[in-house]
Structures are given as structure tokens and as C-alpha cells.
Amino acid sequence: MQTTTLSFENLHNHGELFANLFRARRQSFIVQNKWDLPEAMGMEYDQYDTPASRWVAVHEFGEVYAGIRLTPTTARCGIYTYMIRDAQMGLLDTIPQDLLYGPAPVDESVWESSRVFVSHTTPQKLRRRVHACLISEMTKAAREHGASRVLGLVPAVWTRFADRLGLDIEPAGRVMELDGIDNQCVSIDLTRKLH
Known part of the structure; x- marks a missing residue:
């Protein structure tokens, strides 16, 4: 099993991985969760998939098991910044303000984590390892880009995994139901367990 952090600068080095990540996102968010999101060529995407973002993929033999998008909270593209802030500003009608x-912070030391998923095809016996790889690579990638904190909108069940995955996580917002799934904004402190 491999973990890779993709960017517009390095995606050419990883063959189909970038496209496969967006295909896996489509499967998770559009097919499984039945979310009404943009899609093209069998891939899910949105206005936050810009050169400012990074994408973490856990994969093996071309199959993507899990993924996360990381975006700096200083990002800007037209009227958009990052998903959590734009929701708070009333730019997104699918997420409560x-x-x-x-x-919502605008700080070079804070990055947003969004589009978090573990593929439904990931074998149950691998899921704990996949979660650990995903979080480890996310933490590493965020730190490499100067983050001391990650702000994420994640399924509320992820807070259960915090201790097991070595995350210093605290709620940053209320639990809210989005398309039948309980989600919550969380803040992950990356400064306490530097190694």
C-alpha cells in the first residue's frame, strides 16, 4: 500500500493516480452518498480543486482506497476561498453558515482538509491501516507546507478515530446532518506531536 501527496506540480509523475483519485471521489460522493456535485469524464470535482490544493491518496495497484484534499486557508480563486469559509460566508447553499x-481563519499556518473519503471497496481488513496511512500522509503534507493546524469538515464518526490515529483533534463546530450523514468541523493541532 502506498500514500502519495499529489499537486499540479507532480501529478505528471504518477500516471493515472490523479484521475483515479477523482474517479474514487465520484464513486464515494456522487454514487454512494448521492450528493449533487459536478462531474465530468467519470470524475467528481469542484471549484476548490485548484493549483493551491494538494491531494492525498492511499492506493495500491491503481486502486484508490482513500483520499483527502488539503487547501491553504489563504487560497483564493475568483469569489471562492476554501469550502468551510465559503459556507460560513453564505456562498454554498448545501452547507449551513x-x-x-x-x-473561519485566513492564516498561512492553517490548512483545510476536505473531500475526505474511504472507498466502499476498501476491504474491511485494510481499513484501520488505510485510515492510519491517510492521516499520517495528510499530517506530513500539511506540515511540509507550514501548517500548524488543519481545519476539516469530516464525517462526525472520525472523532472516534482521533486517539487511535494519534490526532490532537477538537470540535470546531456543531454536528450537522448533510445529505443523511452526520458531519462536523474539527480542528487538528499539528504542533504537539512533531516527529
């Missing part, structure tokens, strides 16, 4: 306890 009161998703955070306080104002």
Missing part, C-alpha cells in the same frame, strides 16, 4: 463556532 453556522458550521463553525467562530470565524
Whole structure:
């Protein structure tokens, strides 16, 4: 099993992995969750998939088991910044504006984690390892880009995995139901367990 952090600068080095990640996102978010999201050529995407973002993939033999998108909270593309802030600003009608306890940060040391998924085809016996690889690579990639904290909108069940995965995580907003799934904004402190 491999973990790879993709960017617009390095995606040419990884063959079909970038496209396969977006295909796996489509399967998870559009097919499985039945979310109404943009898609083209069998891939899910949105306005936050820009050169400012990074994408973490856990994969093996061309199959993507899991993924996360990381975006700096200083990102800007037209009227959009990053998903959590734009929801709070009322730019997204599918996510409530009161998703955070306080104002969404715009800080070079804070990155957003979004589009978190584990593929439904990931074998149950691999899931714990896949979660660990996903979080480890996300943490590493965020730190390499100067993040001391990651703000994420994740399925609320992920808070159960925090201790097991060595995450220093705390709620950053209320639990809210989005398309039948309980989600919550969380803040992950990357400074306490540097190694």
C-alpha cells in the first residue's frame, strides 16, 4: 500500500493516480452518498480543486482506497476561498453558515482538509491501516507546507478515530446532518506531536 501527496506540480509523475483519485471521489460522493456535485469524464470535482490544493491518496495497484484534499486557508480563486469559509460566508447553499463556532481563519499556518473519503471497496481488513496511512500522509503534507493546524469538515464518526490515529483533534463546530450523514468541523493541532 502506498500514500502519495499529489499537486499540479507532480501529478505528471504518477500516471493515472490523479484521475483515479477523482474517479474514487465520484464513486464515494456522487454514487454512494448521492450528493449533487459536478462531474465530468467519470470524475467528481469542484471549484476548490485548484493549483493551491494538494491531494492525498492511499492506493495500491491503481486502486484508490482513500483520499483527502488539503487547501491553504489563504487560497483564493475568483469569489471562492476554501469550502468551510465559503459556507460560513453564505456562498454554498448545501452547507449551513453556522458550521463553525467562530470565524473561519485566513492564516498561512492553517490548512483545510476536505473531500475526505474511504472507498466502499476498501476491504474491511485494510481499513484501520488505510485510515492510519491517510492521516499520517495528510499530517506530513500539511506540515511540509507550514501548517500548524488543519481545519476539516469530516464525517462526525472520525472523532472516534482521533486517539487511535494519534490526532490532537477538537470540535470546531456543531454536528450537522448533510445529505443523511452526520458531519462536523474539527480542528487538528499539528504542533504537539512533531516527529
